[in-house]
Amino acid sequence: MSKIFVVYHSGYGHTRAVAEQVAKGAGAALIAIDENGDITEAEWASLNEASALIFGAPTYMGNVSWQFKKFADATSKIWFTRGWQDKVFGGFTNSASPNGDKQVALITLQTLASQHGGIWVSLGQAPSNTKAATADDVNNLGGSVGLLTRAPADASVDEVHKGDLKSAELYGKRIADVTQRLS
Numbered sequence: 001m002s003k004i005f006v007v008y009h010s011g012y013g014h015t016r017a018v019a020e021q022v023a024k025g026a027g028a029a030l031i032a033i034d035e036n037g038d039i040t041e042a043e044w045a046s047l048n049e050a051s052a053l054i055f056g057a058p059t060y061m062g063n064v065s066w067q068f069k070k071f072a073d074a075t076s077k078i079w080f081t082r083g084w085q086d087k088v089f090g091g092f093t094n095s096a097s098p099n100g101d102k103q104v105a106l107i108t109l110q111t112l113a114s115q116h117g118g119i120w121v122s123l124g125q126a127p128s129n130t131k132a133a134t135a136d137d138v139n140n141l142g143g144s145v146g147l148l149t150r151a152p153a154d155a156s157v158d159e160v161h162k163g164d165l166k167s168a169e170l171y172g173k174r175i176a177d178v179t180q181r182l183s
C-alpha cells in the first residue's frame, strides 16, 4: 500500500475542505501546516517515508501563503540529501476569484516538487467550458497543471464549489493510481 500525504496550509478552512477531498480520492493522510508555518518532527518523518506528496495552499496575494512558503523553504534540508527524489507529487490551490492568479501559486508548488526531483502529476481532467457549464461541473476553472479550486470571498467553508470538490477527489485518485503504477 502506497503512503500518500496531503500537506497543506489553510488560513480560514476553505483549502482544508479541498484537501479533505483530495485525501479522500487518494486514500491519503492529511498534514496541516500550522499558523506559524510549522509541522511536527513526526510529520516530517512521515513525509520522508511517503511514496507521494500532495501540496496544498491558498492563493494569497497571487502566490502561496507565507506559511506554506516557510514549509517549502524548510524542505531545503531534505533537498540537500535528495531525500524526496523520484517521489510522486501533485498540488492544488484555492482562492476567491475565478482567476485570482492561482496559476502562479500552482507553479510554485510544481516548482517545489521539481526542485526535489519529483514526478509531477497533472490534473488529467478535460475542462467544463461550454455555455451550459456551471461551478457544479468538474474542472470548471479549466486547469491542467494541477488542481485549481474556488471559494467566493463571502463563501463559508461549506460553500467551496461542488464541481471543484469533485475535481479534487478525482485528482487525488489519479495521483494514487499513478503512484501505484510506479511502485
Ligand SMILES: Cc1cc2nc3c(=O)[nH]c(=O)nc-3n(C[C@H](O)[C@H](O)[C@H](O)COP(=O)(O)O)c2cc1C
Binding pocket: 009, 010, 011, 012, 013, 014, 015, 016, 058, 059, 060, 061, 062, 063, 094, 095, 096, 097, 098, 099, 100, 101, 151, 152, 153
Ligand atoms: C491575505 C489574503 C490574500 C488573498 N489574495 C488573494 C488573491 O491573490 N487572489 C484571490 O483570488 N483570492 C485571494 N484571497 C482570497 C483567498 O484566496 C480565499 O479566501 C481562500 O478561500 C482562502 O483559503 P483558506 O480559507 O484556506 O485560507 C486572499 C485572502 C487573503 C486572506
